[in-house]
Amino acid sequence: MDAHETGGPDPRGDRARRALGRYGEELAARRLAEAGMTVIARNWRCRGGEIDIVAREGDALVVCEVKTRREGAFEHPMEAVRPAKAARLRRLAGRWLADHGGPPGGGVRIDLVGVVLPRRGAPVVEHVRGVA
Template identity: 85%
Template sequence: MSAQRAQRAQRARRALGQYGEDLAARRLAEAGMTVIQRNWRCRAGEIDIVARDGDAVVVCEVKTRRAGPFEHPMAAVTPVKAARLRRLAERWLQDHGGPPPGGVRIDLVGVLLPRRGAPVVEHARGVA
């Protein structure tokens, strides 16, 4: 694969991920949550969305897939990924004043983009 082609593919993946995160943020807001940060990064990794749900903080992983032979986005959080998300949540809390009264929850939003029609957005609460 040429360098230009690889760069185009990387831009396309990034755009797909951004689109999925935009849809996820909208879904969380529709569910009554307040998005307080997107794409928070530290040396250990990235949290896609941090939101507030009442007095709880929600760390949200977003997985976006096009329809096809790939795994369903909701199957993408393995035990290793879940452990990493828990570590990232702890780090975010350390950097932002500690745990809130309602605790912390880790959610997953899966976005599936069919060949035709509207995207399918699924929100699973408390996955890790």
């Protein structure tokens, strides 16, 4: 019997979930770069949480949340940022600004990149600007 069957932690599941997230973040960073953005930080952490990607678009700072799901998952990635998560992202953006010299002239925007991995074929990457 493994840990999963006994109700304990499932390190294989955790590793698989982290690998899925890292893959989605890599696809998201590429998409943002293709759109003309410059990725300046990935997986920035502070006591209040983590920002998946921090980028610049012109003179604007973009805080980007990345959600990756396998096709057929219960929830589409674009449904994952609810009001509490949006508020947390705004707080984290404020913390980033406090640690990195304040807001840029172009302001701050929070974007979401949703990645869906189909059973076959290429991943579907959606970028929505200004979600929170």
